[in-house]
Amino acid sequence: MDEAEAKRRLVDDKVDRISNLPESSLCKILLNLPTKVVVKTSLLSSSWRNLWKCVPRLDLASSHHFKENHSIFVTFVDRFLGFNSDFCLESFKLRYGDEKRERDFHLLIRWFNTVFKLNVKHVDFTDCSSRRGAFLIPQTIYTCEKLVSLKLCMVTMPCLKFVSLPLLRSIILALVKFVDNSDLETLISGCVSLELQVSY
Known part of the structure; x- marks a missing residue:
């Protein structure tokens, strides 16, 4: 290998191939x-500065986000949801609260x-505070038509009047309360794409 070829390979090795990918691929x-x-x-x-938005x-998913700088954290979440207001949100995962706040x-x-x-498309929420089950999920959860998977822990589901969850395939409910005992059956019967999974 001559000197020119060695220099060319050295330059090629230093090229940032990831940053050269299209923005959609990076996302x-x-x-x-x-x-x-x-x-x-x-x-x-500088090219990555606003990509996270x-x-x-x-x-x-880590509740420690709320233990320090709560107001900064709230501002961040509000801004993030504002940045994505023109898009379909792929996933929302949150562990909220602690026993002191x-x-x-x-x-x-x-x-x-x-x-x-x-x-x-995907929601995963756990209420980590001491008063488990006190948070009532908004009624709009029953009409989220793009929702594919739902995982809720230690919350209360709202009174069920109408269900439109045509794409929902997976539901995991842990320590979840229903206002009416028949609501769980109504919810499941309204999810036409639900897939049965049995674990041993």
Whole structure:
């Protein structure tokens, strides 16, 4: 190998091939990372600075986000949902609250209503506060027509009047209360795409 060829290969090795990918491909890659990591990619270069805003996935599964800088965290979530207001939200994952802080039900209701309006596909929510089951999920959950999977833990479901969840294939409900005992049966019968999974 001559010197010119060696220099060319050295330059090729230093090329940032990932940053040269189309924005849509980069967003698909970032979809597989937690939101905290995705936001950190904005420090990589100027071309990555605003890319995290286009990733349609909000993964805030660790409740420690709420223990410090609560107002900053709330502002971040509001801004993120605002950035994605023109898109279909792929996933919303949240562990909310702790035993020391009172929950802001109005805040949660606002976030859920926004997420459902964004035609979210996957929802995973756990109420981590001491008063388990006190949070009543908004009624709009029953008409989220793009929803594919739903995982809820330690919440109360609203009174069921109408169900339109044509794409919902997976439901996981842990320590979930229903206002009316017949609502669970009505919910399941209204999910025409539901897939039965049996685990041993």
